[in-house]
Amino acid sequence: RKEVEQDPGPFNVPEGATVAFNCTYSNSASQSFFWYRQDCRKEPKLLMSVYSSGNEDGRFTAQLNRASQYISLLIRDSKLSDSATYLCVVNGDDYKLSFGAGTTVTVRA
């Protein structure tokens, strides 16, 4: 079983729509959770950390469900510039991070 699993998508949505997707993680001892964004042929960039109580950053909302070991990301009012691959990232041992393979989102005009 992979440490972090994500629906690869793609999620194709029109501008202005809301899109949401989840990821699941296997290590119940994980304490830190992140969403990264990766554009084609570029490095991952930290989008936001995910806190236990859930958190928002502008149009992005992240939720954590420890009991079911999943994390979600919701994007409201999608922009064309939101088109990217979103990586679910979870800490493991010794400050290492485990990465999901990514969920591809394409926002169309």
Add this chain to the structure above:
Amino acid sequence: GAVVSQHPSRVICKSGTSVKIECRSLDFQATTMFWYRQFPKKSLMLMATSNEGSKATYEQGVEKDKFLINHASLTLSTLTVTSAHPEDSSFYICSARGLVYEQYFGPGTRLTVT
């Protein structure tokens, strides 16, 4: 977030040669850096953890004699791919650890071995 640079961004080399990739943290001192490789449409695969002043810790299956890592200062880690072969062609990305668990990535190096 922190700024991490990586050089070169792209390199093409012949089979059998060695390639050195540099990773620098530009605005903070990074005691721990990481080296990853990524194949198309796949997740990042951790190769090794680079600790300033000590030997790197390699992940299972990664040959330490082939992928030489040096972290001589708090702002610089290098990865040398020795005797490169076409199967070493990949996207290599370094990162520096932030205050807790978050990592900040360099822009990556695309290596093509012919």
